[in-house]
Amino acid sequence: MAVKFKICIDCADPHRLADFWAGAMGYVVEDHSGLIATLLEQGVVTEDQTVEVHGRKGWRTAAAVRDPDAPFDPHSGVGKGMRLLFQTVPEAKTVKNRLHLDLHYGPDRYEAEADRLEALGAIRLGAFDEDGAKWILMADPEGNEFCCHA
Structure with missing residues (x-):
């Protein structure tokens, strides 16, 4: 189970x-x-x-x-x-996450969704296009990394 x-x-x-x-x-x-x-x-x-x-x-x-x-x-x-x-928790985040979420919005929406996420308080950390996969690395309002995928 x-x-x-x-x-x-x-x-x-x-x-x-x-x-x-x-x-x-x-x-x-x-x-x-x-x-x-x-x-x-x-x-x-x-x-x-x-x-x-x-x-x-x-x-x-x-x-x-x-x-x-x-x-x-x-x-x-x-x-x-x-x-x-x-x-x-009492301590602040100090290093890169060892686990993160990938949010899959699709190739037609992920860039617009990244803009929307920024309006909610996220920060763009970088954009990637590797081996046919596209995503935008972002951080939530407390700095936790996540990816906004095509």
């Missing part, structure tokens, strides 16, 4: 990156407010572990995005398909 997984990304501002990556990938930011309300009511978590984001409670140190077409738990907001989880 295949193993289910999510990709976790260390960061300084999980909600900023969740908004960026939701826009970059056509994903939705997970709404954990129902779960948070339940856990607050039960005394399992405290208010200082939460933050107000887009008019609802979110986790102070984490946010996630999910495939909008995949199933999800309506109470917890957690997706049951492809997800990205952004988690706060």
Whole structure:
């Protein structure tokens, strides 16, 4: 049986990156407010572990995005398909990623998508055309590298 997984990304501002990556990938930011309300009511978590984001409670140190077409738990907001989880860490990014995402937009769209990603806060790091493959190397708002592919 295949193993289910999510990709976790260390960061300084999980909600900023969740908004960026939701826009970059056509994903939705997970709404954990129902779960948070339940856990607050039960005394399992405290208010200082939460933050107000887009008019609802979110986790102070984490946010996630999910495939909008995949199933999800309506109470917890957690997706049951492809997800990205952004988690706060104390140290800043200092070296090149050892793992990165390749976003495949297609040969007719990737350059326009790179422009759109820049408007969302990404930075272009270089353009490549090797062995018939074309892509633009970019960095998200916290400097995490990713590729925008043809």
